[in-house]
Amino acid sequence: MIKVENDASGHRKRLKDRWLNVGDEGFSDYEMLELLLSFSIPRKDTKALSKLLLRRFGNLYNVLKSTPDQLKNVHGMGENSSILLNLCGSLSDLEKPKILGSKIQSAYDLTDYFHREIGFKEEEYFYIVLLNQKNKVISVEQIEHGIENRAQIYLKKIVRSCLDYFATGVICIHNHPSGTEEFSNSDIELTKKIHTVLKSVEVRLLDHLLITQTESISMLEKGIYSFNN
Numbered sequence: 204m205i206k207v208e209n210d211a212s213g214h215r216k217r218l219k220d221r222w223l224n225v226g227d228e229g230f231s232d233y234e235m236l237e238l239l240l241s242f243s244i245p246r247k248d249t250k251a252l253s254k255l256l257l258r259r260f261g262n263l264y265n266v267l268k269s270t271p272d273q274l275k276n277v278h279g280m281g282e283n284s285s286i287l288l289n290l291c292g293s294l295s296d297l298e299k300p301k302i303l304g305s306k307i308q309s310a311y312d313l314t315d316y317f318h319r320e321i322g323f324k325e326e327e328y329f330y331i332v333l334l335n336q337k338n339k340v341i342s343v344e345q346i347e348h349g350i351e352n353r354a355q356i357y358l359k360k361i362v363r364s365c366l367d368y369f370a371t372g373v374i375c376i377h378n379h380p381s382g383t384e385e386f387s388n389s390d391i392e393l394t395k396k397i398h399t400v401l402k403s404v405e406v407r408l409l410d411h412l413l414i415t416q417t418e419s420i421s422m423l424e425k426g427i428y429s430f431n432n
Contacts, residue, residue, distance in 0.1 A: 214248070215241045232263040239291065243284040252279040256288075264323040267292030302340050307332070310374050310410040314419040316343075321378040322416050324348075331361055334372035334409070342368045357393065358400050365406045373401060375411040384418050386411070386427055394428055 218238045227235065236253035244252075259277055260266045266274075267288055274285035302316050313332060321328045328348040333341050344364045346357055365373060375397060377390070390411070398408045408430055411422040422428050 214250075233257055236263065236266065236288075239287065240284055243281075243287045252277075255279065261325055262323055265325065267295065302332070302343065304339055306337065306339050307334060307374070308338075310376075310412040310421045310423065311419060313374065313376060313412060314414075317376050317378075317412070317414045318416075318419070321376075322414050324378055325380050327378060327380060329357060329375070329377040331364060332374045332376065333364060333368050333370035334374070335369075336371050338372060341370060358396060361397060362400060362404060365401065365404065370406060372407045372409050373397075374409050376414060377411075378414040382415050382417075384413070384415055384420060386413055386420070386422060386425075391422075391428060394422060398428075398430065398432075 215238070218234060218241070221230070222238060230238075233250065233253040236256060237249045240249035240252060256266045256274075256277055257263065260269055269289065269292070271282070271285040271289050274280050274288055275282065302313065305312070307313065317330070321330070326348050329346045331344050331346060333344065335341050342364070344360075346360045346364075361373070364370070375394065390413070394408070394411045401408050409423070410430065411428070413420040413422070423430055
């Protein structure tokens with residue numbers, strides 16, 4: 204037993220020394236989690252727990268964005284460790300680009316924000332960004348996530364949000380968890396329906412942005428749909 208503790212202690216020290224010398228260079232996701240958990244679980248090897256967390260939640264981002272209750276459901280995770288990981292995820296939001304009040308020249312101005320927000324989600328999320336007459340962001344609204352038969356639900360919520368905020372322009376954003384870097388036929392059909400219903404309340408649909416883990420694709424820039432009709 205003493206030998207195991209000494210081995211674990213020596214391994215943690217080597218991880219800390221590597222971090223001090225080179226930062227995150229060469230660190231795998233599980234090693235970063237392992238090092239982080241060593242501060243809340245000082246007397247046990249945390250490698251197996253780190254790998255278990257990654258298997259359960261899919262990637263490091265999702266681990267850090269999970270709630271303490273979700274984390275505590277993983278065998279080996281106590282309250283302190285769950286709070287620590289959740290706190291790290293919350294602190295990372297401080298670096299998230301702030302877009303409220305920003306003037307939007309094109310949908311690509313939203314790329315950094317939404318890569319952080321939904322680029323690594325395991326379900327499909329659909330957002331709208333509401334703009335005023337000067338193309339400044341007045342609100343970011345999550346419409347739905349994980350719903351397949353979605354058109355009627357989306358249309359009602361989108362119109363309601365536009366009227367609530369007196370928006371004059373809208374940009375739609377959604378992610379493809381599969382990583383597919385093309386708009387589907389259903390994406391295009393939904394865009395047409397949103398365009399039509401927004402015209403009826405004198406709101407412009409300006410673009411539809413697709414987000415994956417590595418790319419962002421503008422429906423307007425790709426010429427997939429004409430937003431001027």
